[in-house]
Ligand SMILES: [Zn+2]
């Protein structure tokens with residue numbers, strides 16, 4: 212099968228013909244229709260997440276159709292369209308797994324990092340961690356739900372019942388989260404890089420009541436902020452923009468160092484926290500909610516062979532919405 216392969220960090224992916232993976236016990240084999248790109252993929256390719264399996268097929272927002280079953284799989288059928296998210300396997304026995312926090316499992320394995328992912332024509336996945344794709348979403352539009360949507364949703368839940376919510380970095384995740392937040396009756400404020408008028412216009416079109424430069428402060432105090440951009444200087448900026456009692460959620464897996472800041476901007480029972488990975492329950496909740504809103508994703512497709520160009524586009528922040536590899540679309 213054809214795949215885009217990472218041989219070493221900080222080198223371009225290589226288009227390769229590699230052996231078709233075989234589903235082991237408990238796994239399914241999927242024909243990949245589409246695979247969303249995520250900023251985490253950039254962190255892997257750029258060497259900021261230090262321990263990927265190598266060589267690696269990246270990609271953890273896989274939309275595919277099940278074409279074969281490994282031994283013992285009975286909850287999934289051949290022909291079903293399924294999604295494969297970042298959380299690819301957990302131990303099921305550690306303190307986290309047995310207390311509803313499998314996202315923190317000490318031995319968790321991640322798709323497109325520890326396990327080959329979806330920048331390929333075929334992929335295998337543990338059947339227990341696959342998520343059914345909701346009706347009404349074509350392959351390309353479904354892909355960003357699987358990480359941008361899921362992690363964004365978990366971040367929004369972590370922000371509590373905040374009415375005025377700031378979104379820092381208006382990419383794939385924020386463009387989904389704002390739709391959920393607006394549906395819930397919250398007020399949304401979008402914070403972008405200085406002068407990024409395109410992203411600001413995009414946010415306003417999706418229901419932000421204000422959009423502007425992240426380092427210039429907010430038009431009024433926020434009750435919560437979610438930081439999607441991997442820039443540490445946004446943490447003190449978001450704390451300064453947040454009212455007493457508010458929460459600042461860091462949603463990314465990697466961030467540049469956070470500059471020192473005065474205690475007074477954390478004082479007042481402000482909470483600073485991160486969100487890590489996802490649980491299967493997040494997936495079930497969000498994929499049930501998304502079609503009811505309905506969340507509409509805006510995507511920019513790239514052919515599989517163009518994964519390097521797609522990653523560069525994402526690195527430059529040049530995508531409104533989500534970048535997605537169109538591998539072999541079944542539902543267009
Ligand atoms: Zn565990």
Ligand SMILES: [Zn+2]
Nearest residue numbers: 249251358359
């Ligand atoms: Zn992701």
